[in-house]
Amino acid sequence: METNLKPHNTFGIQAQCKGIIRLYSEQDIFEFLLRQDSQYLVLGGGSNVLFRSDYDGFILKNEIKGIEIIDEDEKALLVKVGAGEIWHSLVMWSVGHNLWGLENLALIPGSVGAAPIQNIGAYGVEQNKCFHSLNAIDLEQGTTRTFYNEECNFGYRDSIFKQAEKGKFLITHVCYLLSKIPNPVLSYGDVASEVGSSTDRSEVIAEAVIRIRKNKLPNPAEIGNSGSFFKNPIISKEEFEPLQALYPGIAFYAAGAQVKLAAAWLIDQCGFKGIVDGNTGTYKKQALVIVNHGAATGKEIFAFAQKIQQAVKDRFGVVLEMEVNVV
Numbered sequence: 001m002e003t004n005l006k007p008h009n010t011f012g013i014q015a016q017c018k019g020i021i022r023l024y025s026e027q028d029i030f031e032f033l034l035r036q037d038s039q040y041l042v043l044g045g046g047s048n049v050l051f052r053s054d055y056d057g058f059i060l061k062n063e064i065k066g067i068e069i070i071d072e073d074e075k076a077l078l079v080k081v082g083a084g085e086i087w088h089s090l091v092m093w094s095v096g097h098n099l100w101g102l103e104n105l106a107l108i109p110g111s112v113g114a115a116p117i118q119n120i121g122a123y124g125v126e127q128n129k130c131f132h133s134l135n136a137i138d139l140e141q142g143t144t145r146t147f148y149n150e151e152c153n154f155g156y157r158d159s160i161f162k163q164a165e166k167g168k169f170l171i172t173h174v175c176y177l178l179s180k181i182p183n184p185v186l187s188y189g190d191v192a193s194e195v196g197s198s199t200d201r202s203e204v205i206a207e208a209v210i211r212i213r214k215n216k217l218p219n220p221a222e223i224g225n226s227g228s229f230f231k232n233p234i235i236s237k238e239e240f241e242p243l244q245a246l247y248p249g250i251a252f253y254a255a256g257a258q259v260k261l262a263a264a265w266l267i268d269q270c271g272f273k274g275i276v277d278g279n280t281g282t283y284k285k286q287a288l289v290i291v292n293h294g295a296a297t298g299k300e301i302f303a304f305a306q307k308i309q310q311a312v313k314d315r316f317g318v319v320l321e322m323e324v325n326v327v
């Protein structure tokens with residue numbers, strides 16, 4: 001049985017597990033649950049995980065595929081997607097049908113099943129905007145359950161599946177409600193300037209996002225990485241004001257009654273942008289992205305990430321939380 005995790009994490013970390021089990025249907029999952037006697041971890045595209053060491057258990061690879069239209073009217077369409085589909089393929093399918101909702105999320109690595117877990121987002125849109133529901137298997141009870149949008153407690157890179165229900169469910173399908181009526185989100189400066197004037201084709205936005213991402217972010221096929229390594233920290237206005245007085249150039253976004261700081265800016269200011277530290281470092285164009293220069297171990301990357309956290313804490317008094325799941 002395959003045990004090498006290197007092809008299964010976009011960081012390209014060399015690690016071993018007891019075996020990789022591919023699940024193609026709900027039936028496969030139930031059969032696995034009946035006979036399993038070892039710990040296991042469900043992996044989507046492996047684009048948001050850092051293996052610090054070998055994993056003493058099985059890796060379950062969700063391979064449930066399919067994009068199926070289950071309902072539609074003149075305004076919208078409800079689509080049910082296998083959790084093992086590649087996220088970007090779903091986005092391209094949706095824009096190919098000129099449907100609206102997912103176009104700003106083009107080229108995000110990972111699988112459809114992982115998208116709701118960390119409520120992926122980019123360029124002014126998060127997946128919960130058109131998330132309808134998901135089907136999951138309760139791994140303890142061996143039963144199926146549907147979660148509707150309101151039940152998932154979606155937040156910034158957050159959901160119930162990272163909090164109270166962490167590790168308890170295996171997502172099999174996700175349903176998205178996509179609009180047939182043009183609704184371009186051009187709030188993000190780069191996207192607006194790349195698109196030019198507004199458009200009635202969602203594909204135009206997806207293509208703009210693809211160009212922006214390709215220009216800014218490293219391609220994991222060429223250089224191992226996991227996208228943004230940390231979350232953008234959210235702090236109170238009371239904490240923010242003295243920081244802004246000290247650092248007038250500080251990059252931030254409004255976050256309701258609070259303020260979201262650009263972690264990339266904080267890291268950059270600490271002198272980490274583009275640096276090489278042994279086999280690891282940060283990307284030359286985006287300080288928030290930690291990269292594997294080829295032979296990095298998970299331990300090495302983790303230690304480097306801690307070094308960044310410490311520097312940002314010392315300089316700004318701000319705690320950076322890892323976005324990546326450390327195993």
Ligand code: EPU
Pocket residue numbers: 121122123124226227228229230231232251262263264265266268273285286287288323
């Ligand atoms: N900046 C720097 N130095 C850098 C890079 C950026 O100072 O090296 C400053 C700039 O002022 C820039 C600001 O930081 O305006 C924000 O940078 P950017 O627009 O690249 O966005 P981000 O906040 O770093 C977030 C998401 C990305 C998402 C982009 C676009 C998080 C943790 N990251 O990055 O998501 O693509 O916005 O919406 O929220 C991911 O989650 O893996 C990811 C790539």
